Amino acid sequence: MRQSRAFWAAFALLxxxxxxxxxxxxxxxxxxxxxALALVxxxxxxxxxxxxxxxxxxxxxxxTDGAGTIDRDATRRGVSHMSRALFGMVALLSVVxxxxxxxxxxxxxxxxxxxxAMLPVQLAPFDAAFDLWAVSAVMGVxxxxxxxxxxxxxxxxxxxxx
Numbered sequence: 490m491r492q493s494r495a496f497w498a499a500f501a502l503l504x505x506x507x508x509x510x511x512x513x514x515x516x517x518x519x520x521x522x523x524x525a526l527a528l529v530x531x532x533x534x535x536x537x538x539x540x541x542x543x544x545x546x547x548x549x550x551x552x553t554d555g556a557g558t559i560d561r562d563a564t565r566r567g568v569s570h571m572s573r574a575l576f577g578m579v580a581l582l583s584v585v586x587x588x589x590x591x592x593x594x595x596x597x598x599x600x601x602x603x604x605x606a607m608l609p610v611q612l613a614p615f616d617a618a619f620d621l622w623a624v625s626a627v628m629g630v631x632x633x634x635x636x637x638x639x640x641x642x643x644x645x646x647x648x649x650x651x
Contacts, residue, residue: 496534496639502632503527503583509625510590515597515618516625517607522586523629526579530636533575534643540568541646565647576640580633587626594622 504527510520544564597605598618613621 493534493639493642495635495642496530499632499635499639500527500531500534502628502635503530506625506628506632509621509628512612513590513594513618513621513625514611514613514615515594515607516590516622519590519593519607522589523583523625526583526586526629527632530576530579533571533579534639537568537571537643540564540571541643541650544568544647544650565650569644569647572640572643576636580636583629583633583636587629590622590626594618 503523507520507523507527510516510523511518513520544561593607596602597607598615
């Protein structure tokens with residue numbers, strides 16, 4: 490069972506989106522939402538991978554009614570549902586976070602009430618705020634799309650286990 494390149498690419502994109510959002514003076518602390526999405530997807534991926542490994546190791550053994558067996562169908566269904574639900578949710582929430590950070594950027598750039606940094610230290614000038622938002626939003630949305638592809642990889646692993 491190979492690692493999912495799509496997942497690791499998505500994780501890297503979400504992590505870089507976190508860094509760029511933290512550098513954006515209008516978003517600042519709220520970059521933690523991208524970080525939370527990246528960490529939730531990482532934990533879900535590791536849990537799904539361990540479930541697929543358990544299925545692969547149990548496929549070689551004969552099923553007995555002892556205490557050492559696992560319910561293959563329940564494990565397969567659980568991992569499949571998790572790959573659809575969690576990765577789909579993270580993909581959807583990455584779009585929501587991109588829109589929310591756009592609103593924060595627009596409010597931060599408002600000439601009357603804006604121009605306040607969201608972190609104690611301003612990491613980038615306000616002139617770069619919209620550019621930083623655009624790059625982080627594209628990274629976040631592409632990361633969400635790649636997570637959906639990673640969910641397909643997990644279901645392909647399940648299909649390959651006899």
